[in-house]
Amino acid sequence: MRRFINWIKQNPILLIAYICVGIGLLIWGGFLLLINKTYDVGGDLTPEEMAQTGQVGDFIGGIVGAIWALAGVFLYFSAIRLQTKELSRQASTEDENRYTEQIKQLENTFFNLLNIQQNIKQNLSSNFRDIKYNGSKFERNFHAYSGNDFFDYAQRDLRLLYKFQMRDKFIIDDEIYIKNIPHPYDEATAQYVMENILINDIIKDMSIREEDFKRIKGQNSEVDICRAVYFYYFLYYAPSIGHYCRHLYNILKYIDTSKRDIIRFICRTYNKEDRRRKLIDLHKRIRCYVAFLQSSLSTAELIILFYNSLVFEKAKKFYIKYQILENLHDSALFMSYHNTMVSGYSFKSTKNLANSIFKN
16 A cells, blocks of 8 residues: 555656546446447447437547547656656766766775875885994994884984074084093983984084074074974985875875865755765765875874974865874974964874873
8 A cells, every 4th residue: 555655656647647547438438338228339220320329429539538638648748757757867877877986086096196105105215324332432323224214213313403403502513422421331321422413413414504503593483493494304305205295295185186076076966965975975985095094104204294294385284184193192293382383283192191091
């Protein structure tokens, strides 16, 4: 019964046509029964009776024929309606296929770009300074590092460059620090001295002069100081880190552009509830893709990307929009208060994490 009611709701015009046909059949059958009482319809008729039957044809043609003609009109409109529904279903299927194809293209391109980004990362390689103290003398060495190790040492050098600008004066004389090492050997003091000697060596490698140091110190705010520090750092590491950062930026730019194009297609193609569901589906997919990208970034990469964004505004816009740095703890920054230098970033709080673990 429910199926019949649903059929009626879906095909009201066709139902009217069937009713008209039924009414015509009832009138035609009822009229034959009445005629059969007066004439022997199945037998022989006289010429006078045959002449009178012409009125029967006029009646059937005028009444029943008109009703069936009306039924034909309804059937015609019903056929057009069914055809329109079929065309609409075909168009809907084509729209769905186009949406699926756009999502597939976005997904394939994104993961190809992500794979290229990983290859760029693994192929990054550079010689980094290292220093050791054996209790009597310092041993300087260069070691080649690539991949995640590259970024560990790259962010170490950036951190040391930041520490250098915190000095009161432009001093790169190793002897000032070496003479402070007590005897017998003190490991804590030696670590402090080694770090400062390493800073001196890095400053010399980067060809930072006293006037450069004064330019950094002369900046008006902490964010300007960090921006200046990263500028000199980037000048030195641009041949390696530059390619990595540009490609990451273009991945995010591709995601953002594709997202806008697909949203325009959805708004142009779908209505109301279908539009809402498609937009929710798209946002979930984009969030999933970004999560894959985030999971591929180490803490050292996130640190470099944060200070990189202070110089490159376009990159910062995408880092904030897609929350690329949300897994970075504020304690990993050069100063914990750097987490408030740029509005829009959201960092994890090491303090809050500790409070959640040590509740007493």
